[in-house]
Amino acid sequence: MKFAHIADVHLGLSRRIVNTREEDVARNFEEAIRKSLSEGVDFILIAGDLFDSSRPTPQTLRQAVRVLDLAREAGVPVFAIEGNHDRTHRKSSAYALLEDLGLIHLVGIRGESVENEYLRSEPRDDAYLVYGKVGDVTIKGMKYQNAPWFKRNDLKDIFRPDGKSILMLHQGIEETIKDVESQYSVGELALSQIPEGFAYYAFGHIHTNYFTNVGKAYLVYPGSVERTSAKEYSRKVLIDEFGKFQVFRGKPKGFVIAEWSDEEGIFVPSFRHLKTRRFYSIKARSMPLGLLRDVLRKVSSELKVGAEDVVKVTVEVEKTSNLDFIKSLFPTEFIDVEQRVVLREERIAGVEGVSLEDFFSKEEIAVLAALFEEEPDIEALVPAVLREFSVKEPEENEEKEKPEPQKGRKKEEPKEKSGEEGEGRKKKPDRKGSVTLDAFLKGGRV
Structure with a gap:
């Protein structure tokens, strides 16, 4: 059989x-x-x-x-x-x-x-x-x-x-x-x-x-x-900030x-x-545009890109730049160029560097990273979000806020002001249930 x-x-x-x-x-x-x-x-x-x-x-x-x-x-x-x-x-x-x-x-x-x-x-x-x-x-x-x-x-x-x-x-x-x-x-x-x-x-x-x-x-x-997207590449090329590149074979x-x-x-x-039609996924780190041009020309020659091949080039830049020249380096009309703006990591003397971990949990970083993928699968992310960030029910001994009745409630008479301006006034309490970004993402309260 x-x-x-x-x-x-x-x-x-x-x-x-x-x-x-x-x-x-x-x-x-x-x-x-x-x-x-x-x-x-x-x-x-x-x-x-x-x-x-x-x-x-x-x-x-x-x-x-x-x-x-x-x-x-x-x-x-x-x-x-x-x-x-x-x-x-x-x-x-x-x-x-x-x-x-x-x-x-x-x-x-x-x-x-x-x-x-x-x-x-x-x-x-x-x-x-x-x-x-x-x-x-x-x-x-x-x-x-x-x-x-x-x-x-x-x-x-x-x-x-x-x-x-x-x-x-x-x-x-x-x-x-x-x-x-x-x-x-x-x-x-x-x-x-x-x-x-x-x-x-x-x-x-x-x-x-x-x-x-x-x-x-x-x-x-x-x-x-x-091959349905650049993620299902025939070849993947990773270029570091010094212009050195590695080629990986797809399945x-x-x-x-x-x-x-x-x-x-x-x-x-x-x-x-x-x-199948050949797909090339090329990702380059931030570097001077002159160096980028020379490296991509070498990559195009080594890969032997043809007129029917698909090329996706993703370049990290520190500020938005004109990258139209990249299309002329590959002998195919099926090419897409994307630039991603990244911040240069700098350290000020006496000040420690700041990382994502200082603001987000590992689970939050994973979700954020997935959302910024080329083709995020939102449906696949739902289970992770429900699992990691579901809102917790209040504990039994936690006091729940009860809304005041609306009907039949007597309007409060205004209180007399104290003799001295500001005297006798109480500081307004912070709003209950206020939420920080991190707590909101985790579904909790501060």
Whole structure:
């Protein structure tokens, strides 16, 4: 038994620098499906984010129909779940349309029972757990859920392995995010929350190809089929303030073919590469503009940047400068230049330097740093903010302020002034509940 594991396709993707990204993504999705069929897979899994939006355009839907029809014509079923980009809380979604057309089979927790050649249902409270069935292989899973959902629900109660079982989820795992250079800063669940006993864990959400284990089985992120931002670079270049630079190689893009091993009793994954548009992420520290020009010219030559490549240059500056000359150093029209103003660190004699730690806690600094990322994932930050900065309820012995009754309250008579100006007046107390910035961020009172 053999299957293809694809995730994070992002059909309909559009980016400011390159206006042909949608075609790039559709081309690689088609290549992944064609390669899978050529290798004789029994079924295909799409572990979320087939679309870049929950409301794909008619053109994007046509792309999905055209490519998925290749699998239908070959008689190979496609099982899918919704990711965080394309999930919807509406009754019907783009996935439902594709299912009605016979192009995919949607697994997960659904409001109605579904029974057909490839889907089965089992009742669960007031809903049904709909799962896939191909021969003796069972495919279970569900759409993306945020972190609070996992505090209220236990995956081990919902999903139980049954023979050659696969668990398909679109989630970030805390331990995984710490191991890879991810576009997300926090995960929704931990490895300890994932039920053991499945023969393969087909995950999506992290755009970097990554393998780990749950028990003896593989937990796999195939990564996205195309590079969706500069964070998913082909090469990353870091330039220090003296003009010295280092080049780092990014991970390839593609998908996974997994095959059953009788010897190991699990599905064993193997990565398949897809050709992608090259992305270069270049970050330079503050330096004289003449030196910056010379260094970037060397970087462009060493990287052998081509006309179809994408270049993102981020330069630290001490004051806003004209950096238009940078675009002429790279032989591509797909280039974006960003400057970030930074303050020079200076120390005054006899005065110690001041750092962020003097004003903010570690948790606050982490949130602030995440907010200033190139593409901050606000939804992913919510769990961290709720966890670290939630407002605490007052202690039992803490006196609570009670509002004075409004109705029937007698107007107070003005008090007689004392004979001497200012004599007898009491200093107004500070307002109760006043909050410092640090206390406000932590949700507490001073």
